[in-house]
Amino acid sequence: MAKNVLLVDDSSTMRKIISRSLRQAGLDFGEIYEAGDGQEALAVLEKESIDIVLSDINMPNMNGIEFLREKSNRPGIKDIPVFMISTETGEDIIGEAKSLGAVGALKKPFTPDKVNEVLGPLM
Amino acid sequence: MNSFTEINDKLIESTIEIFTGMVMMEIAVAGVPLAKLGPLKKSITGMVGLAGTHKGVLAVHFPQEVALAVTSNFLGMDVEEVNEDVQDAIGEIANMLGGNLKTILSDRGKDIQLSLPSTIFGDEYAFSSQAEGDQVILPFKAPAGLFYVEVELEP
Numbered sequence: 001m002a003k004n005v006l007l008v009d010d011s012s013t014m015r016k017i018i019s020r021s022l023r024q025a026g027l028d029f030g031e032i033y034e035a036g037d038g039q040e041a042l043a044v045l046e047k048e049s050i051d052i053v054l055s056d057i058n059m060p061n062m063n064g065i066e067f068l069r070e071k072s073n074r075p076g077i078k079d080i081p082v083f084m085i086s087t088e089t090g091e092d093i094i095g096e097a098k099s100l101g102a103v104g105a106l107k108k109p110f111t112p113d114k115v116n117e118v119l120g121p122l123m
Numbered sequence: 124m125n126s127f128t129e130i131n132d133k134l135i136e137s138t139i140e141i142f143t144g145m146v147m148m149e150i151a152v153a154g155v156p157l158a159k160l161g162p163l164k165k166s167i168t169g170m171v172g173l174a175g176t177h178k179g180v181l182a183v184h185f186p187q188e189v190a191l192a193v194t195s196n197f198l199g200m201d202v203e204e205v206n207e208d209v210q211d212a213i214g215e216i217a218n219m220l221g222g223n224l225k226t227i228l229s230d231r232g233k234d235i236q237l238s239l240p241s242t243i244f245g246d247e248y249a250f251s252s253q254a255e256g257d258q259v260i261l262p263f264k265a266p267a268g269l270f271y272v273e274v275e276l277e278p
Contacts, residue, residue: 110144
């Protein structure tokens with residue numbers, strides 16, 4: 001069954017690019033939802049049926065790390081997998097994201113082939 | 124990595140990677156690095172600040188016609204004026220370049236924080252840092268014209 005995806009990035013451009021890359025990668029997904037920061041993402045997760053989250057780290061209001069921390073405290077949504085897509089791919093910050101439940105990370109810039117390679121197994 | 128020559132080479136590599144892989148636009152280096160840029164006319168600048176072990180700013184300056192072409196390619200739709208999409212796209216390019224610069228300057232980007240990207244645009248403006256420090260301006264040629272990647276780092 002196709003999976004519903006939530007894209008979390010403060011850049012509307014990047015949300016469009018990721019959405020386009022998912023299509024170009026030929027991945028089987030259902031609805032694509034969008035959020036501009038961690039707070040908006042939590043609201044979408046509480047309301048919609050989301051199977052996987054693709055999240056930026058460096059965002060205003062609530063960044064990706066704060067989002068992971070808050071999500072881990074909410075029983076209804078804490079097990080939804082989150083994959084980080086960010087310019088921030090230092091071992092320290094990705095290590096922190098993984099310790100808070102992130103299942104992987106993809107560095108910007110990326111190509112549709114790379115999206116297919118790293119996200120394909122999750123879809 | 125401290126040598127500006129090494130930083131230049133890596134930054135050129137990163138810029139070409141971003142444009143080829145994500146903007147879907149072929150670009151090339153357009154000559155040697157510059158020491159100074161004159162006033163920017165009918166341009167848009169995306170920038171991010173660096174703080175921590177390295178302090179400074181990365182900026183990318185596009186004449187408006189180049190910014191429109193870049194955004195059109197980036198989004199896969201025609202863009203005819205500098206609007207929120209253009210500002211967002213140019214800011215995101217600065218953000219990606221800033222992320223790469225972090226990794227270039229520090230071991231895997233540790234101990235450097237990146238600000239959120241911002242943009243400025245107008246009919247004529249000058250871009251300068253108040254800090255006396257190392258500076259490089261890399262010129263690139265895109266199909267629609269020249270653009271510049273600028274890095275200023277505090278000593």
